Amino acid sequence: xxxxxxxxxxxxxxxxxxxxxxxxxxxxxxxxxxxxxxxxxxxxxxxxxxxxxxxxxxxxxxxxxxxxxxxxxxxxxxxxxxxxxxxxxxxxxxxxxxxxxxxxxxxxxxxxxxxxxxxxxxxxxxxxxxxxxxxxxxxxxxxxxxxxxxxxxxxxxxxxxxxxxxxxxxxxxxxxxxxxxxxxxxxxxxxxxxxxxxxxxxxxxxxxxxxxxxxxxxxxxxxxxxxxxxxxxxxxxxxxxxxxxxxxxxxxxxxxxxxxxxxxxxxxxxxxxxxxxxxxxxxxxxxxxxxxxxxxxxxxxxxxxxxxxxxxxxxxxxxxxxxxxxxxxxxxxxxxxxxxxxxxxxxxxxxxxxxxxxxxxxxxxxxxxxxxxxxxxxxxxxxxxxxxxxxxxxxxxxxxxxxxxxxxxxxxxxxxxxxxxxxxxxxxxxxxxxxxxxxxxxxxxxxxxxxxxxxxxxxxxxxxxxxxxxxxxxxxxxxxxxxxxxxxxxxxxxxxxxxxxxxxxxxxxxxxxxxxxxxxxxxxxxxxxxxxxxxxxxxxxxxxxxxxxxxxxxxxxxxxxxxxxxxxxxxx
Numbered sequence: 331x332x333x334x335x336x337x338x339x340x341x342x343x344x345x346x347x348x349x350x351x352x353x354x355x356x357x358x359x360x361x362x363x364x365x366x367x368x369x370x371x372x373x374x375x376x377x378x379x380x381x382x383x384x385x386x387x388x389x390x391x392x393x394x395x396x397x398x399x400x401x402x403x404x405x406x407x408x409x410x411x412x413x414x415x416x417x418x419x420x421x422x423x424x425x426x427x428x429x430x431x432x433x434x435x436x437x438x439x440x441x442x443x444x445x446x447x448x449x450x451x452x453x454x455x456x457x458x459x460x461x462x463x464x465x466x467x468x469x470x471x472x473x474x475x476x477x478x479x480x481x482x483x484x485x486x487x488x489x490x491x492x493x494x495x496x497x498x499x500x501x502x503x504x505x506x507x508x509x510x511x512x513x514x515x516x517x518x519x520x521x522x523x524x525x526x527x528x529x530x531x532x533x534x535x536x537x538x539x540x541x542x543x544x545x546x547x548x549x550x551x552x553x554x555x556x557x558x559x560x561x562x563x564x565x566x567x568x569x570x571x572x573x574x575x576x577x578x579x580x581x582x583x584x585x586x587x588x589x590x591x592x593x594x595x596x597x598x599x600x601x602x603x604x605x606x607x608x609x610x611x612x613x614x615x616x617x618x619x620x621x622x623x624x625x626x627x628x629x630x631x632x633x634x635x636x637x638x639x640x641x642x643x644x645x646x647x648x649x650x651x652x653x654x655x656x657x658x659x660x661x662x663x664x665x666x667x668x669x670x671x672x673x674x675x676x677x678x679x680x681x682x683x684x685x686x687x688x689x690x691x692x693x694x695x696x697x698x699x700x701x702x703x704x705x706x707x708x709x710x711x712x713x714x715x716x717x718x719x720x721x722x723x724x725x726x727x728x729x730x731x732x733x734x735x736x737x738x739x740x741x742x743x744x745x746x747x748x749x750x751x752x753x754x755x756x757x758x759x760x761x762x763x764x765x766x767x768x769x770x771x772x773x774x775x776x777x778x779x780x781x782x783x784x785x786x787x788x789x790x791x792x793x794x795x796x797x798x799x800x801x802x803x804x805x806x807x808x809x810x811x812x813x814x815x816x817x818x819x820x821x822x823x824x825x826x827x828x829x830x831x832x833x834x835x836x837x838x839x840x841x842x843x844x845x846x847x848x849x850x851x852x853x854x855x856x857x858x859x860x861x862x863x864x865x866x867x868x869x870x871x872x873x874x875x876x877x878x879x880x881x882x883x884x885x886x887x888x889x890x891x892x893x894x895x896x897x898x899x900x901x902x
Contacts (some may be wrong), residue, residue: 366458367473373497373554374435376456378428378445389427398448401430405441414443434554435460468512468542468557475540475559479605480533481567482639487533491526491543492558504547511539535639538564565640566603574609574666575600579677586682587658593650595677597664603640607669611646614663620648627651655681715872726880729794733827737770738879740793742814743835744803745773752835753799756864764866767878772810782810790817794879795829800855801836805843816845831877833858 368374378399389399401414416425423439424431432439440460446453461470469475480487491506498504508515508523515523520531528541545556577598587593601609613620613630620630629649636642646664650657662677730738741757743749753771761767770789777785790796796818798804804811821828832855838846856873863870 366456368435368460369557370437370460370462371434372556374432376430376443379454380452399428400446400448402444403441468509469559475561477561477563479563479565482533482564483567484533487530489528489541489560494545494556497556498547502547504545507544509542533564535564538562571602571604571670573671574668574673576675579675584678586680587653588682589655590652593653595648595662597646599644599666601642601668604669610667611644612665613648616661718876722880728881729879730881735794736792738767739795739797740770740789741797742811743799744801744811746803749799760866786814787817795831797831799833799835800838802838819845819849
């Protein structure tokens, strides 16, 4: 809003001649940028600016020159302008020099107010809005508060209650109450009210919000209130402000594209708060600003997001549709600038190297094959016993058919109480009762009065397997046990009509028996591990059953092999 030159010359000449009148230019119109908002029931004032341009002369001098100031108004929802009547009995609206006063303003005072110099056409119009406070609140959301910036961690900052000077005489001491978001400031940490001033000991981000001062004073026996609100905004300290910081592009991000694809390059920049600082982000292609490039396939878009403490993120995205090999060889650089400095970052763009399709398919096929082999090896390593038993149960040939053998297993062991109990109760109990094998145990099956050597060799000849229970006692007692071992090994080596199975019942530290050394070297030793091996479906019995003859006629043995094979299928 400007005073036109003829008005200034006219006013100056009128004041200089103290009485002459002249014409003036058009009126200033309605100043909507200076909307005056006041609360219902509180004092308000409108100051006419027609004399502000003439600092050498005041209102009194102008008035004595014959330039009388008059006031008009148009009420809300009215069409005609009316002269303000200052002689109403309540004297609520008054004129004091160049200021129009309301003590107090009421809701029906809302309207446009015009100040005008008599005998001229110079006038200014101000819109006045009288609003009520929101229910259960100390303010109204329709009145936008004045915003003030406070730097984080600065000390001894002050919030001063605005626009209260001149409402009451200097001799009057008003009562001032401070509120934060309409909560009375009393006992707040680091915030101390001192009359119309609120002192902030140290600025913290949690202190942000609306601070309202309510000033109460008395005039002509009546109490008036003035409500003013300041929005405290906490921003980053200039001491910690930095040049722009890039998130992308950077050296770690490489954009690989095929010709004909769409190239999308986002430039993400972080700006710390700087008051009155410009924040600029722009792209250049081969050193030329995209704003000066007219290529229609090049487009630039921008988005801005505000963070805490007034910091902000700016993303400026460069998009090129259907890139050519030439486009992928260009230099794409993002630039950013604020008052702390200017920085730039080059986007890494290159042509994508295409791998032949058959190569990808071959690599995938080879990888799948290797993976399958590894899986099969792992499965076989873990479940090989179960796999053998499964095969035997389905496809194994019965060894008992036409071989002329009477026994499945001849058991050779040291003759003492502990090992007899192991053989007669444990081995015999599982192998005969669970698996259905027929065992030959010399002390149980031999007839009295016979020659031990002859009977031993006869039993071994009639058996398909020789099961040797190894222990230190087996070696120490010698004679029959070693005879059984030697006969079995010789038969296995020469005729192949019997196989020797070694069970280590107890470990043998050292042995001088040649046959035993030779057997332990050539044959697999199945180790008995006490309580861990007692479970009939455990690993010990699976190892033992793999060494046993395959029998189809014995129903019990077939059932147990079937159960073990089914267990294998469930595990896999």
